[in-house]
Amino acid sequence: MKLAPIPENEKERLLALRRLKILDTKPDKRLDLLTKTAVKRFDVPISTISIIDEEREWFKSCQGLPKKEGDRAISFCGHAMLAKNIFIVEDTLKDERFADNPYVVGPPYLRFYAGVAIYEHKSGQPIGVFCIKDTEPRTMSPEDISFLINLAEKAEDILNGEA
Numbered sequence: 534m535k536l537a538p539i540p541e542n543e544k545e546r547l548l549a550l551r552r553l554k555i556l557d558t559k560p561d562k563r564l565d566l567l568t569k570t571a572v573k574r575f576d577v578p579i580s581t582i583s584i585i586d587e588e589r590e591w592f593k594s595c596q597g598l599p600k601k602e603g604d605r606a607i608s609f610c611g612h613a614m615l616a617k618n619i620f621i622v623e624d625t626l627k628d629e630r631f632a633d634n635p636y637v638v639g640p641p642y643l644r645f646y647a648g649v650a651i652y653e654h655k656s657g658q659p660i661g662v663f664c665i666k667d668t669e670p671r672t673m674s675p676e677d678i679s680f681l682i683n684l685a686e687k688a689e690d691i692l693n694g695e696a
Contacts, residue, residue: 535630537611542658547587549658555593555692556586563691564594567684571665572596574680579641579666582651582688583610585659593661593692598641607635610662613648619678620662622646624670645671647678649685654693663688 540546550556564582571580579597583590590608592601605611609631613620625631625644636643648664663685673681690696 534607534633535612536606537608538615540615540659545656546658546660549653549656550584550586550660552655553653553660553692553694556584556591558593560594561691563696564688565596567663567688567691568594568596571663571681571684575665575667575677577645577665577667579643580664581610581666582661582663582692583608583648584661585611585614590661594688597666603636609634609636609643609646609666610648610664613646613662613664614650614659616648616650619682620646620648620650621673621678623672626670641666642668644669647673647681649682651685651689651692654689654695660692 568580581592582594584593589602589605590610622628625637631637643666645667648662650659651661651663653660
């Protein structure tokens, strides 16, 4: 398993995250509507808006998982947050970065992941990810990718106070 990378500009990234004052805040119905839409549209059991803090990924919105946060080091979102475009793992068991990940070999037994980074607008720093997760391998069509990116953009605007 490959641990989630820490960017060279982590200090600046964390300052941008703190500026938004969203960590450990109450649920937002608008964000929950977006993750519920993702679950329905993609027919997946899990969708989250994950905010990546120093040591954890905290779910600002979460459908399909009992926990509200997880360990950043083993998170898929920790990888996706640093991707320039959408980050897709079609089959986790065939990807050496994730094949022995605790979330793959244990609950929730993830086999598919797709995530789009969410940015703080003022600095352009990545602060989290809008993602979908499945227990079966899958692929995404160009239309699916576009739809997920659009959901992430809406979530980003809400988190930045622009929606």
